[in-house]
Amino acid sequence: MAAELIGTTVGVIGFLGQLFDGCVKAYGYFTAAAHLDTDSQRLMCKVRIEEMRLVVWGREWGVAEGRLEAHLRGEQNPQLRRLAIQIMQELHETVTDFKKLQGRYGLCEDGDGGGGNAQANGHEPEMPSPAAAAATSPSPSLSKKGSSADETSRPGRFKTERGWRKEWGLRTRWVIADKDKFTTLLRDLKDFNDGLERLFPPSQLPSFQRAWTHRLLDSAQRDLAQLSLLETASSGTYPQLNASANLKRLRINLDSRPQSAFRPTLALKVPRSSLTINPPVATAPPAHRQQKQGDGGSGGSGGSGSRGTRPPTPPADLRRCQGHHDTAGDVVVEWVDYDRDAIEERVAHVRRMDDLARMMHSASRCHPDLHSIDCLGYTDDAANSRYGLVYKAPASSYSTLHALISSPDLKTPDLDDRIRLAHTLAVALWSLHSLDWLHKSLCSFNITFFPSAFCAAAHAPTATAALVPDVSNPYLIGFDASRPDTDTALSVVPKNPSIDSIHRHPASARGLPYCKAFDVYSLGLVLLEIGLWKVLQAYHRPQHSADRWRDKVVMAVLVPGLGSKVGKRYRETVEMCLQADEHMSNAEAAKIMGRVVSTLESIRV
Template sequence: MDPISGVALILGLPSLVVSCADFYRKVLISRRIGRDGALLLTKAAIEQAKFHDWLTQAGFLDGSPHKLHLNLTASRVVMSAIEGIKLTLENLGSIIDKYELDEGGEVTGLNFALPDRFWLQATGKQLPTDGIVKTEKRIRDGTRFSRKRFTWAAADMELSQNLINDLRRFNEDLRYASHEMGTSAPNLPSKVLPQVLNTEELERLVAAASETYPELSKCASMKLEALNIARDLSAPPQLQNELIRRRKLILTSSTSFQTFRNLVQYLDEGSQMTVLLEDKYYPKERDQAYDQFVHRRVYEVAKLLASTPKPSKFRALDCLGYVHDRIRGCYSFIFRLPPNFDESKSPVSLNVFWSESSERSISKVALGQRFDIARAVATSLLYLHACGILHKAFHSGNILFFQRKSEKMPDLSSPFLLGYDYARPHGVPFKSEVNDPLQIQGEQIYAHPDYDPSAKRRYLKAFDLYGLGVLLLEIAIWRSATTLIPPNTARSEARLLLINETLNLEPVVGAQYVGVVARCLTGDIYSEQTPTKAVSLMIDEEDELDGQNQNAFVRNIVERLDRCFA
C-alpha cells in the first residue's frame, strides 16, 4: 500500500462530499411531475438518507473524516463511488430540471437535509432556507428560460429509474468499502421514518420502497396506519367494528383460563384454528368515560397489530381482532400463531427460563445464544418505535418463545414480543391509562425512575429503552433483575444498583454489550463511551429530537449489539 496515495485520495473526499450533498439538496425539490415523478423522487430520497448516514458515520458531520481508516484499494472504491454519485446526480438533475417547481418551491418532507453545521464547516456559510427556490431562475442558454414541463415523460421516467438504481449501487459500494459504516437495509426504517410526518408522503414511501426495501415499506405502512388512527381520534369505534369478534371462540368455560395468555380454538369462516388469547383486564369500579377510553385503546392497538405483512424484525404476531369478556372483566386480543410451530404447546416467556420453580427452566444458555436473543428484542423495539408505537411493558414476561413441531424445547432463536395491553400509538394526541401496569409485582423494576403514571405526563420512548436495558441485563446474567435489588428499594436507587452491576459484567459479556446496557439504563444513548451516570430526560423536546434519538438507538444500541460475539 502506498500511504501517500491513500492520504491524497482521502483528502480529495470533502469537496466531492459537499458537491454530492448539494446536488441531492437541489434535485429533491417538490415539482409538478405527477404521481410517477413524485415516486421517483421518493426513491432518490431514500438513497439520500443512506448517503447522509454514511457521511455521519464517516465523520463528515463532526469535522473528523479521519474515521475513514482505509487501505489504498478501499480508498479508491470510496472515491469512485462518490464520484459516481456526483455524476449520477448531475444527470438526474438535468432531467428533473425540465419540470415546473411546485408552487412556492417548497422542499419536500423527504429531502433529508443535512444540519447547518455541515454547511458551515464545508462552505463557511449557512445556506438560506429559500436557496433551492432560486434554482428555478437559472437561464439554460444564458439568454432565456426554457419552458418547463408539467407532465412526466416516459423516456425521462425510465432513464431516471436507471439513475436511481445507480445511486443505490454506489451506496452499497460505500458501505462495503467502509466495512461497518453506512446504513444497512435492516436499520433503514429508523433512519427514514422519523422525518416522514404526513400520510401523503408515507403513502409514496410505501410504494417507493416496496420492491427494493420491503422492510422499510412495511414499517411505513404501519406508521401510516398509526397516523390514520390519530386522525380518527374524534370518532370512537362502534360497538360492531371490523375488529371485534363475537361467537367465534370455542371455549369450554371461563374457568379453563389459567393465566392471562391461553391457547383457544377460533372459528373463522367455517375453519377452525388454534389462536393465542392475551387478556387486558380493567378495574371493576369504573365509569362510562373510562370504558370508552379503554375500548378505544384496545381498538387502536388491535388495528395496528392487524397490519400485514409485518416487517420480519418486528417480531410481532398478527392480530385477528379482540373480544370483550364481561364475565372475566377483560378485553382479549386474538393472535394468530406463527407458522411451523406446535399448536398443542403453550408458548413460554423468557422469565420462565431462569425461574428455579419452573419445570421449563433452562439453567445455562450459551453466551452466543443470549447475544442473539438480545439483538432480536432490541431490534424489535427499534422497529416498534420507528412505526410510531410505544410498548409500555417491555420486560422478560412479554418475550415469548414457541416450540417447533418435532422439537422438545422452545425455539430460543425466534423470540416474539407480546404484552400490548398498555401499548399505544406515539404522539401528542394519545394519552396513557391511569390504571397502570406498575401495580403488578416484579414489573416495577423495568419502569424508569421518572415515569409517574399519576402525573398525567406523556409516556416517552426513553421509558421503553430503560425497560430494554433491564431486560438486556437479565439476559446477560440469565436471572431476574429483582435478585439484584433489595425489597422496597426506590426506583432511582434501583437504577444506580443496576448500572453498577452492569459495569461489573465486562469480563463476562464484553465492553460492547456493557456499553449498550449502560446507555439504556442511564439514558445517555448518544455517548460513544460506556456511560456511568444517569442523564436528565428532555421530555418537552422528545418529538423534536425523535429522528436524532432513533439514529442513536440504531448506532449505539442495535449496531453495537451486532458486534457482540461469544
C-alpha cells in the same frame, strides 16, 4: 434536508469526503422542487429515498470525517478503495453534469417548461456558500499530499468555486420535463447506492438498511400526505419501507379519529363462543424447588447476597392465557378488565382493542422486525368483565424469557445466542418506535418463545441440548398496554406490577408522560437480565424506591459486574440504555436505539 441530517461543513476530510459533500448538496436541488403534479411528486420522492440512503451511508461510515478514507487505506485490498472512488466520482458526475441531466435524464431548468415551479413560493433558491462550493472541488492541499492519479487527473471533473457558484446560480432548481428519461436517473441513483452499500460488511447491512428506512419515516413525522407518498414511491422497490409507511399511516389515522366517529371493526370481533380458554398456569417453577449449584442456570450470574437464592414465585398469570379457536387453532389471549357499569371507560377500552387489533393484524408478515404475533382480533368475555386480544399462537405452548431465566432446570444459553437475542429485541423496539408507537410494558415477562422450552426439549438431539433453551426466535407481546407516541388516553394498569414496575423508569413511576426514552430504559434492564442470565427480582427488595433501585443497585452493583460476563461493549450498550431519562427527546432516543442495534450487531464472540 440532507445537509441538515449529515451536518456537512467546510471541515470535510479527504477526497471521498469532498465528493460526498458535493453529492449531498447537489441532491438538494432535486428534492427542494415545489408545486409538482402528483406523478412528479412520486418521482421526486424516489429521489429523496436515494438521497437518504446516501446520507445515512455517509453518516454510518463517517465519510465527511475521513473515517471511510482511513479504513480503505488500511485495507489490504487496494481495489476496494478504487471501487469506492469510482462509484463516488460517477455519482458526483451524474448529479452535477448539467448537460447529462437535461439530455439523458429528462430534466430542465425551472421556467423552461416542465412539471413544476420551484420558485412559486416567493423565495429565491438558496445557493451553496463559497465554503460549500469549495468542498466539492479538490483542495490544493489534498493534491499536494499525493492524491492518486485516478482521483484528480481527469480534466474538468470538478469545477472551481467560481464555476460552481455561476452554474448553480443559473440552474437554480430542476424540474422534470421527460418522466420516462427521469426513471433512468432513478435507476442509476439506486445502482450507485447499491454499490456503496456493498462496501459494508454483510453483517452490518441489515442495520444500515433499517437506519435509512427509519430516518425516512422520522422525516415524514405525522404528515399523512408524506407517508402516503413514501408508501407509493417505495412500492415494488423497497418493501420494508412500503410496509412501515403503511403501518405508521394507519396508526396515525386511528389515533386522529375522534371518539364520536369510532365504529368497531366487525371483521376483528371474535365471538367468545368460538374460543376454548385454558385455565391459567403459574409463570415460574414452584418456589420449593431450589437452585442447583453449578448447573449453569439462573443462579450462575448472581450478585452480592443472592447466590443460591430463588426469587418469589409469581402468581398464576391472570393477564394472559392460552386457548383454542374454532378455525384458527392455537391462540394466546391477553386480557384487560373493565367495569361493566362504567360505559365511557368500556367504550374507550373497545376502541383501544380495535385499534391495536388493526395495527397488529398481519403485522408479523408485513413487518417482521417487530417480532410480533399475528392478531386475529378481540373478544368480549362479558361473564368475567374483560376484553381480550386474541393472537394466533405459533405453537400450543410457550415460555416467557422470565421463566427461562428463572428455571433451575435449564442451563444458560451460549453467549453469542444471548447477544443475538439482545440484538433482536433491540431491533423490535427500534422498529416499534419508528411507527411512533410505545410499548410501555417491556420486560422479560412480555417476551415469549414458542413452543415452551420443556416441549422443545423433547425433540432435542441430546440430553445436554435439551437443557439449553432455544432463544433464537423471540416474540414481543404485552401490546394490551402499549400506546401511540402521542396518546394521553386511558392507561391500562398492569396485572403483574411486581414484574412490570421493576422495569419502569423512575420518572414514569412518578407519573410523568411516557416517552420513547422510558422504553429504551426498560430495554436496558432486559438486556441486563440477558447478560447476567438472572431475573432482576432476585436483586430487588420491597424497600427499594424506583430511584434507589436504579442508582444504588442497577447502576452501582449490577452493571459494573456485567463486563466480565458478556464483555465491555455489551456492558456499555446496557449503560447507554439505562442513561435514557425524561429530558431526552424522541429524536435523541431514536439515535440511541440506532447505536444500540448497530453495536449489538457488530459484537463477535
